Amino acid sequence: MTYTTNSLFSADGLPMLVGSLPIADLSLAFEWIFDTTPEIPLWPQLPITPYEQMMPQFAEGIPCIAEEDLTNPEGRILFDSTGSDFEEQMLAFFEEYMVVLEDPDQLMQSRFQVSQARAAGLFAYAEAIADKQHIVALKGQVTGPFTMLTGIKDREGRAGYFDDTIREMVIKGIAMKAGWQTRFLQANSEKQVIMSIDEPALAGLGSSAFISVTAAEIQEMINEVADAIHQAGGLAGIHVCANTDWELLLESEIDLISFDAYSFFDKFVPLKDKIHAYLDRGSIIAWGGIPTGRAEDIVKETSNSLTALWEEQAEQLVTPQRDKAALLRQTLITPSCGTGSLTPELAQKVLSLTKAVSDNLRASHLG
Numbered sequence: 001m002t003y004t005t006n007s008l009f010s011a012d013g014l015p016m017l018v019g020s021l022p023i024a025d026l027s028l029a030f031e032w033i034f035d036t037t038p039e040i041p042l043w044p045q046l047p048i049t050p051y052e053q054m055m056p057q058f059a060e061g062i063p064c065i066a067e068e069d070l071t072n073p074e075g076r077i078l079f080d081s082t083g084s085d086f087e088e089q090m091l092a093f094f095e096e097y098m099v100v101l102e103d104p105d106q107l108m109q110s111r112f113q114v115s116q117a118r119a120a121g122l123f124a125y126a127e128a129i130a131d132k133q134h135i136v137a138l139k140g141q142v143t144g145p146f147t148m149l150t151g152i153k154d155r156e157g158r159a160g161y162f163d164d165t166i167r168e169m170v171i172k173g174i175a176m177k178a179g180w181q182t183r184f185l186q187a188n189s190e191k192q193v194i195m196s197i198d199e200p201a202l203a204g205l206g207s208s209a210f211i212s213v214t215a216a217e218i219q220e221m222i223n224e225v226a227d228a229i230h231q232a233g234g235l236a237g238i239h240v241c242a243n244t245d246w247e248l249l250l251e252s253e254i255d256l257i258s259f260d261a262y263s264f265f266d267k268f269v270p271l272k273d274k275i276h277a278y279l280d281r282g283s284i285i286a287w288g289g290i291p292t293g294r295a296e297d298i299v300k301e302t303s304n305s306l307t308a309l310w311e312e313q314a315e316q317l318v319t320p321q322r323d324k325a326a327l328l329r330q331t332l333i334t335p336s337c338g339t340g341s342l343t344p345e346l347a348q349k350v351l352s353l354t355k356a357v358s359d360n361l362r363a364s365h366l367g
Contacts (some may be wrong), residue, residue, distance in 0.1 A: 009191075010329055011195050012329055012360045012366060013328040015332070015333070016286060017036075017037055017334065017335060018241075019239075020047050021338075021340060022347050023074055023347075026120060026124050029044035029121065030044065032351055036354060037351075039134055039136045040136060041139065043122045043125040045141065045155040045338070047340045049120075050071050051117055052119065053070075053075045054150060054151070055148065055151050057118050058148070058177050059148070060118060061093075061112055063169070064081055064165070064166045065170075066154060070166060077151075078153055078155065079152045081163070090169065093169060096112075104179070108180065110176070110180070112173065112177050113258075114177060122140070137192040138191050138194070140195050140296065140359050142174060142181060142195065142196070144199035144225070145175075146218060149166070150201045151230065152170075153315045157265075158285070161213070163190045171224055174197075175225045176230075178195050178225050178228050178229050179229060182232035183232045186232070192237065193358070194234065195235070195236060195258060197225050197226070197239070199240050200239075201240070202245070203242035206245070222254065230238050235255040236253065237254065237257070237258055238256070240259060242264060246259070248266055249276075256283065256285075256332075257278070259285075259308075260288045261336070262288060262289050262291045262306075263293060272316070276317075286331075287331050288337070290353045290354045292335045292336045292339055293336060298349055299349075302353075303357050306353060314328075324365055333357050339351070
């Protein structure tokens, strides 16, 4: 691997969030975000709104994806290539893709933009950050291509991943949306943009449902999205909220790996040599040490207990060349996943714990 990360900021154990919040009030969402992650605020995804759920949020403009009455509990999102005008739509999609690939300035007004109806928090973000003094980076997020392709199915239940045409359109559509969003965020700030590719479905690698899916295929599609982010000037992150093939991500062109350290650190740490090779190129670990999966874990944990957990885990990665302070400088402290499925009370505790653990570790190791 020759890819080298060129980050414009130092992670320094700062707190960062994953994405979703369990509320509908944007003003309150930004209040929570700036109270707990003032240095690296994200724009909030509010999946209480049907069009801000994981699949629909980044589906518009990709002609193979059909939506049926999403505001109704019985509504659904699927792929459909049976329409009489599908070939015409597909041709228009690829023609526009080639245009923006050759002239990135065309991207901002293309089909690959995200609408305000799908991401109200993104469009409110510029105003929200305008008077903030301590920002070092901005965070955005996009649904990953593998998650989209395995989440949308045709009317017979076949996943889009297994249709070559659908797969190519979704990968390229997501890549351009990630590039568009990176440029959109940069237009409103001179700060470093971190664009996270959210890939919960990668937890299914190796299962019988994906037995024919290879690591090389996954790495290629992730790299294509990462390349679009890099071309737009951003850092490419990836978030997987369960166990996966960490080796393929550590050896990819991803700059930031976000993982559930609370539940799956024991699956990550055996790759110690590869983790250090990844860090050696300047990359970042988003250490998801704040639980979000089970209410009982959130309730029982404290900032002290989770700080101690990080110390215990980090000790397993320490080498003579990289002590805990050096490790923390390339680490962000995050929840293990988004909080969109939690109660507001539990979500607030997760956010508060994230900031408190970050404060504890920075005071202890970075002075």
